Amino acid sequence: MLRNYLKTAIRNLWRYKGFAFINILSLTIGIIGCLVIALFVWDEKKYDKFVPDGENIYRIYEQRNDNNTISYAACVPPAFATFLKREYPEVSTTARILMSNDKFLMENGDKKGYEEKGLLVDPTFFQVFPITFISGDASTALKDSGNIVISEDLAKRYFGNTHPIDQVLRINKGNMVVKGVFANLPSHFRLFPLRVFQRKEWSDGRGTSSILM
Numbered sequence: 688m689l690r691n692y693l694k695t696a697i698r699n700l701w702r703y704k705g706f707a708f709i710n711i712l713s714l715t716i717g718i719i720g721c722l723v724i725a726l727f728v729w730d731e732k733k734y735d736k737f738v739p740d741g742e743n744i745y746r747i748y749e750q751r752n753d754n755n756t757i758s759y760a761a762c763v764p765p766a767f768a769t770f771l772k773r774e775y776p777e778v779s780t781t782a783r784i785l786m787s788n789d790k791f792l793m794e795n796g797d798k799k800g801y802e803e804k805g806l807l808v809d810p811t812f813f814q815v816f817p818i819t820f821i822s823g824d825a826s827t828a829l830k831d832s833g834n835i836v837i838s839e840d841l842a843k844r845y846f847g848n849t850h851p852i853d854q855v856l857r858i859n860k861g862n863m864v865v866k867g868v869f870a871n872l873p874s875h876f877r878l879f880p881l882r883v884f885q886r887k888e889w890s891d892g893r894g895t896s897s898i899l900m
Contacts, residue, residue, distance in 0.1 A: 730875075733875045734875045734876070735875070735876060736875065737873055737875070737876070738816055738817070738818075738876075739817055740899065743899055743900045744815060744816070744897055744898070744899055744900075745897065745898050745900065746761055746895060746896070746897050747761075747763050747767050747768065747771070747895075747896040747897070747898065748760065748761055748763070749761075749762075749763045749767075761895045762893045762894065762895065763893060763894075763895070763896055764893055765783050765893070765894065765896070767896055768781035768782075768783050768809075768896040768898065769781070771898055772898075777900055778898050778899070778900060779898075779899045779900060780811050780814045780815050780898070780899045781809070781811065781815070781896060781897070781898050781899070782808060782809050782811050782812040782814070782815040782816065782896070782897050782898075782899075783808065783809050783894055783895070783896045784806055784807075784808050784809075784812070784894050784895045784896070784897065785806065785807040785808070785893075785894035785895075786804075786805075786806055786807075786894070786895075787803075787805045787806070787807065788803065789803070790802065790803045791803070791805060791858055791859050791883075792857075792858070792859050792860070793841070793845065793856060793857070793858055794856070794857040794858075795845040795846065795854075795855075795856050795857065798844070798845050800844070802841065802883065804883070805883035805884075805885065806883065806884050806885070807885050807886070807894075808829065808884055808885070808886065809829075809886075810829040810830060810886055812829070812884065813825040813826070813828070813829075814826075814899065815897055815898075815899045816897075818869050818870070818872065819869060819870040820867055820868065820869050820870075821839055821842075821868045821869065821870055822842075822850070822851065822852050822867065822868040823836065823852055823865075823866050823867030823868060824866075824867070825867060827866070828866040828867035828884075829866070829867075829884065829885070829886040830866075830886075831864075831886070832885075832886045832888060833862070833863060833864055834863070834864050834865075834866040834885075834886060835856065835858070835863045835864070835865060835866065835883055835884060835885045836865075836866060836867035836868070836869060836883070836884040836885075837851070837856070837865055837867075837868055837869075837883055837884075838868070838869055838870075838871055838872070838883070839868055839869065839870050839871045840871055841883070842865075842868045851865045851868055852865060852866065852867070852868070853865065853866070858883075863885070867884075869884075
């Protein structure tokens, strides 16, 4: 019986070639579309999964209403994080972040180059996002404004086999002291690729703010 059904199906496909082609093509496009959407969702859900307590970390958004059009922006005033930490006991820690998209000159002796992907952050950043440190103490690395934390690949590039902690690294002709080296970040981190952390004194300006509940 199954053999007869198969023969009948083949005859119909052969007899109505145009109709069969349209149906098969539509089915193929539909299957490929579903697979692409499923892969996209799967990839998006992998972000920040390596961060401990990642399910308790939230980014603050500002709701804006312009001419009856509602939009949301992650770039918010720094006072938002301060207010939430003060007024809501559920908020354990906050971290304000300002990403610099400008290239900066980095120098150590005769080794120099233009780098990018640097962050200006609160000293509490590593409490909210406890990334892996290879050298240095995450709790004190950004205690002073003249301190920086760099990635593993930058440490190898500018210091080679020399231990980089407490070494001076010139950034845009200014001296900064390396207080920490973190392991290269996985690609499914919201801040990837990232190479430099520097403390930010928040008197004005806007950036993103995250809270740990």
